[in-house]
Amino acid sequence: MRNLFVVMLALVVVGCGEQAPPQQQPAEPAPPVKTHNYSLKDGYEYGYERKVSVDERNKGQAASSLMMARYAGRLDGKYQVFLKNAAAPGAYAVAECTNPCEFMKSMVFFQGRHMSTERLRVQPGVIGWMILEDAINGELEQFVGDDDGRKYTVWFDEKKGLVKKKLDKPNS
Template sequence: MRVAFAAVLALTLTACGADRPQTSAAPAPTAAVSVKPPTPNYVMKDGMKYGYPAAISEDARRAGQVAEQLIMAMYAGERDGRLQAHIIDGISVTALECERPCEYLKVMSYVDIDGIPPQVKVEHIAAAPGSIGRLIMDDAVNGFLRQYGTGDEKGPRYSVWVDEIKGIVRTKLPPVKTAVAPAS
């Protein structure tokens, strides 16, 4: 009986490998996958401000609000591997900051009043997919936002950055070069 079992087992193992041709372990060809390039998340652009739709709260809906309001953000740029965008509402400033791949945000809020030292409130939150902070930072990472500066064409221009200790830090930018028409 043992001899018969061993013979059947040997035949089964040999038969399992006998049908298959010996080939190298090359990967099987895969179908081409089309990768859709990213598109901006903002729904409106007004100068250097980018608009992102805010969900309507249940209280606002009960009060009769039917259209989404837009949160307008301005891109401050990138420094030392950190991206930053600002949401300015009057004298209230909220700066969103992250490092790539922007899974977490540092949120700095304060009031910008001349003569009063800034008291910056700092929070750290997850950049949840679909959240306004994540949408803004995804646009920054994908190169859809242009850096803003303050000042005008006639005077000095400054880049703007929020520091949790110093508040707004302005750095002078080089003058904007304008194209000069060739002499006739």
């Protein structure tokens, strides 16, 4: 037993001796950490990718088109994002939530008027939640529109409809 102790002690002492300094390898830069869910930013619009459905894949579609969203802003603790429907001018899909968010409010507006509202449990990977998550995490820039030099932000209200808030006076 004593011999075993002496051998172990000798190994520890030898292991603590001087060693040749390790050769320094040039450090490779770490890839940037993605902190947002969007795939593309174009001005005030953010593009989100949805998964290709089985039906779409069976029809030969390899990728889905981006869903382009805008961040309306934060008001009274609520975050709001919206998507314009290119196929139906004047139609908007709006998602709204607080932080923390368990259920998001999904609203439809047409020609500036409120049409319907649903409340949905948030789920990872769902486009509406991915956009709201980016908004809540400060990853989106608030949309600013421009009507003939008059800048404005928007908010969608179930009673008032589409509300434009002027930001400044028209350019001279």
